[in-house]
Amino acid sequence: MKRTLFERVKYRLRKSCYDACHPDYAKKYANRFLPSFSQSDLECCVRHLYEFRMRKKLDLDNVSTFNEKLNWLKCFYHDDRMTECADKVTAPKYFEEQTGLGDSYIVRNIGVFRSASEINFSLLPDEYVLKSNxxxxxxxxVRSGDNVDVEGIREEIASWVDLSTNHYYHGFEYGYKNIEPRIVCEEFIDFEYKLEFFCFNGKPCYFWTVFNDKTDDVCANFFDANTLEQIDLRHGYPNSSKTIDIPAYYGDMFNIAEKLASDFPFVRIDFYKTSDSFKFSEMTFYHWCGLMPFDPESFDLEFGKRIQLPAKML
Known part of the structure; x- marks a missing residue:
């Protein structure tokens, strides 16, 4: 969700005050791009970022809630397969290898570019989506009929390959850390909503349906992935008044999510629900970066109970 100008200013002021009160953390966070950034520095930054955002302490030796465990995974679970899954260039290949399915369930890549200057916009179709990988x-x-300002687009997306825009250096989500930066051009998908499975140790337990994704009107509803009953829960987005009929191919989506999630303690498997089918979207290992309260709060512990933490992998 986009913050208002007032919310952004308020956030920055609170962050400045917090950093001033915790100079050791602020120094370590500022050095996160350097080779000298250590495991202890990482743990310090993860603890303090959690404290700042969640307004409570994080004891990495004693975690129980969903958000706590996701932050534990940032520090101690560094499986390089997450790099392949998180990278929008290589994730489709991982999907095909794990599911044995063809590319009909994958959003087609039109082009992959090392920089904005490489893109020849005259060769792109009338509709497409540009993404950072x-x-x-x-x-x-870009939709059909849009007035395409090529230079404006180049200027807007040029920073997407700068190290400072790598998602790892904002919330320490390990899967993004070692991705080679690319700008991806995908085919435009006209989808009804996104259906995203929350998978714990390989088992899809919940899903939510996200409407109006990436807009100010985004909203979502949670469901039990096995009983298909709706859950009274809000997590980052308000609930939607829209109702859905469970797709006839829900079982196929569930089975695919189970295959993709089989090797990980937690991952969210996302699909686009189109008018007559579905397509794989992405795999997300740190839902809301592990920094989003639940409403009601009890679900933080309920979700957390389902994650069996692996042995530390540094």
Missing amino acids: WGSGRQLI
Whole structure:
């Protein structure tokens, strides 16, 4: 969700005050791009970022809630397969290898570019989506009939390959850390909503339906993935008044999510629900970066109970 100008200013002021009160953390966070950034520095930054955002302490030796465990995973679970899954360039290949399905369930890549200057916009179709392959939320949609300002687009997306835009260096989500930066051009998908499975140790337990994704009107509803009953829960987005009929191919989506999630303690498997089918969207290992309260709060612990933490992998 986009913050208002007032919310952004308020956030920055609170962050400045917090940093001033915790100079050791502020120094370590400022050095996160350097080779000298250590495991202890990482743990310090993860603890303090959690404290700043969640307004409570994080004891990495004693975690129980969903948000706490996601932050534990940032520090101690560094499986390089997450790099392949999080990278929008390589994720489709991982999907095909794990599911044995063809590319009909994948959003087609039109082009992959090392920089904005490489893109020949005259060769792109009338509709497409530009995305950063190592970040979250960075996308630009072009629809048929849009007045395309090529230079304006180049200027807007040029920073997407700068190290400072790598999602790892904002919330320490390990899967993004070692991705080679690219700008991806995907086919435009006209979808009804996104259906995203929350998978714990390989088992899809919940899903939510996200409407109006990446807009100010975004909203979502949670469901039990096995009983299909709606859950009274809000997490980052308000609930939607829209009702859905469970797709006839829900079982196929569930089975695919189970295959993709089989090797990980937690991952969210996202699909686009189109008018007559579905397509794989992405795999997300740190839902809301592990920094979003639940309403009601009890679900933070309920979700957390389902994650069996693996042995530390540094």
